[in-house]
Amino acid sequence: MEAPLCILSAAAALLGLINHYFFRNYEPSGANVPFLLLATQPAVLVFVGGASFTSNNNTRLLYYTYAYVVFLCSLCLSIVAYRLSPLHPLAHYPGPKIGKVTKLWGLWKAARGYKYLYHKELHDKYGPWVRIGPNEISVIDAPAVRQILSLGGLEKSRYYEAGRHEATPPSIVCLSGDAHTAKRRVWNRAMTPAAIREYEPLVAKRARQFISRLREQDLDTASGVDVVRWVDLFALDLMGDLAFGGGFEMMRDGGDVDGLGERIRGFVKASNLIGQVPWTINTVQKLPQVDRTVQEFNAFGQNLAMRRMKNGAVGTKDLWYHLADEAGVEKEIPSLENSAADGIVAVVAASDTVASTLSSVVWFLLSNPGCYRRVQQELDSVITDGDDPFDATKHQELNFLSACINETLRLHPPLPSNGTRQVYSRQPDRIIAGRVIPSGTTVSTPAYSLHRNPDYFSPHPDKFLPDRWLGDSRFDRHDTSAFIPFSLGPSNCVGQKFAKREMLMVLCVLFKSFDMRFADGFDGEAWPKGMQDFFVVTRGPLCVKLTPRHGDSINM
Template sequence: MLSTDIYIEPLTAAVVGLAMHHFVFIRGEWHVRAPVVFRFYLASTLLWCIAYYRACDRSIQTCSIHYFFSLSTHYITLLASIVIYRCFFHPLRHFPGPYLAKATKFWHVWKCRNSNNHLLLEKLRHEYGNFVRTGPNEITIFHPAGLNLINKPDLVERSDWYDLVHPSFSLNTVRNQYFHDRRRKVWEFAFTNDAMKGYEERIRSYATKVDDSIRGSNRSIIDTNAIIYRFAYDVMRDLAFAKTSNDTDQEWQTSVNTIHTGLSILGPLSPAPWIALLFFSFTNLQLVSDWNNMMAYCREKMAERLALVTPKGRDISSWLIQDAKSRGQIDSPEEMQWLNGDAFSMILAGSDTTASTLIFTFWHLAKTPRYQKLIHDEILKFGVLSPLISEMSFKDFERLPFLNAFINETLRLHHPLPTAGSRIVRQKGLIIDNEHIPPGTKVVAPRWNFGRHEAHYKRAWEFLPERWLNDSDLISDRRAFTPWAGGKWACLGKQIALFELRYLISLLVHHYSISLPPGDDGSSVERDYKDQVTAFPGKLNLVFTARGSE
């Protein structure tokens, strides 16, 4: 018999629950071990049940009542201790925010179950102000200084959000700053000026294929999502893995579908990494299967690149592989985790982010034809006639102020990573606008919402490229605009992405007048928009009319 005193067992269970909270779970990070903790509790519950019934000399009914009473007492005490601490004793208790968000991230997951985290955070900003407690240990910052500060490694470090691809890691996801800086030095070789010159010609060839596909289409209405995603994927596959495509190659469709279905699980779960990592352990779930298929696809692309003996041109992976070989680590499991993680980063950051930005760019061009004329006239003004547009370099495009203003405005309103990424405050803490954010706090600064903040921009919800021209007074605080991050975490692929954007926009605007189809207002682009780490715009159909044939 375990005990003749019916109060001893539940009391012991309650004490264990309190101890688990105050001496175990409250200390350190547990998100990566969430599946292990879940299995531990499940196994412990079953073993306790078996041991209890074997030791109990009372009736089955009495034993069952006592067992479930003790078990429920443990869980209720554990959860009550967690909730009471988070709501009344946590260092963030004075920050405003939804009451349930103070207690659990399950609230956040439920609220953005439709992949609309950007809209949820916008609602919270209007309701609670520039500092909102969006989780038990999380502050979402909307103050303009926030974006600048979360890009300073001496003040913050990458959070548990970057472990979503665990056990793989890459330049974009590794949390240890030393390993990040060491890896970045290898990546930098792939983004020198000489490397860029080689990339430019390959990007031009894929942009020309887009032009040819539009010109040769027998359809008056063009599925713009399809041609843009194909362009972005073809460029990525060539520059990242030295693999070219032809007109009959349909691998881009497999890639896009695999990535988009794989990322769908992160629409609701991205704000709570521990829940996502727990979900990933249930491999029979369809959403988890989609995620695993996506990660397997990334590993497959890197395996294909490793097997490629003589690539036609230098690609980004070649520098990573060369570094691994120079250290004699190309076959080590750890190095493969790096390479597989980098493959994920190159596929996601090298195609999806560019594609979503281009879709929004052409959407705005179609809605406001005068912007097409301004860009077209600007190209002519700089003497770039049709036969010479293919010779424009990255530096040449920097001389087109309105084109660059148009791209900046697109990135302001439609950042390709709407709410992704978070940081952990280091020991110094953060002070923003007299608000002290204590060490160990997770901080989020969502770019989608920063771009629409009335304190940062006048007429913030309007698409006005002219705000980025020299004589504009439409920007109230330039700290709110950091589309490429900054410092040691700045986007290395910025020049490639900008060249893709500038070249394809210039090429198509120079050759076509772009419009929405009759009866289509294009509202589906925003209506069906999904925030799933990267931005997924809705469907965009456009009519491309060759200039001179209107």
């Protein structure tokens, strides 16, 4: 090798090592500067070397290429060696080598929609603490999870910022600390028992329409009725009423004419994937297509908010009434943009999560005929002909149906992977359940894996057995501290009580109105395989044969 080439090789290799040391110790907050440095440094090295590195103009391109190859190889080898070495702060946590080496592996799993199953496989193999990324661990140790998520635990990671455009105010999802506490105060008022009672007429109205539209379908067709489709339309119509005073009439139209549901799912999926590599968020959001998608979605929310302010509520006090502080309780009235951001959060979070759970309850019960018969028997004994199926006092007697909902939330949590928490680089190491969480570490607490951990739910943690929620002595382990379908702590789902009320109301009238079974030729056993996790869950069609049970005898 010629002397200039040897010098260039050594210089480029050293430059790669210096870059690794710098970025490891001074973690970038964005990708713009790192990408610029990585793209230009080898070229600068050759240019500065001048005649020392290039004997003539004909070989200059060769030297530039050589410098880039050596630089990138040195950088990558240094990164890989460090991440697999005992010197890495997470070296004592077990996990797959490919996950320790690169976050791109986890991104690929997330892009396919099956990250929740991947995490479950890893925990089955390695235990409750698993290293799933270069600087990320996944935890399904219940005491640790509670400490991570509870007051005084770890802060939200930058994952939650992925769906917000820099020009729009942060919603409650993005906020932490005092700002989150102030925003949460408004949401808490919107979800008091008194406020929820105000929403019940809107739920009942949409649930009646839901049943009516199901009755209008051709129930004699062999292909049956797609429950997932109609539940999705119901949930979006209802949240449109609550959050923005109406405007969605998807059940009336028989479909998502304006593509709102697809727009929401596309937005959530994009945000979820961007959030897998948080330090690239600012860069990725500047890409024209991504920037346009995020801006259009935020503008959509503001248009809905302006229409609600102009037209008023559908009926009584709705969710917007509280989010916009129309009662004037707060010292400072929220801006239109702030209220719109929270309204969109309500539509996205409440429609997808409730619809997902309702669909899964139907699937579990049709897959377990004995449980389905018990639900119908309980409903027939508690809500007799002429009773109001929306009477919340009656719902308190539906112990087995409530157990079925809980068991569904355990096995099919609406957020299977949850968001992430983080010990930021500026913070000292944390001790969680006796274990050191080094500075700069991201922490996942996947509900899907935790809920199926035999240390907390046994025997048969993967089976649908609602009796475990009724104090059945056959279940020697039933630790509800490991049950987190709505997360925990100050950032738990503020709408969980309303969600349970809504699910009971809808399921009561659905199971009282129809006898159900899987449609002819529909592979019910395979249905869960189509569930994909993009923070919220997407599901394939659930085709069901419906037979009216009581005609119009129910007080609808």
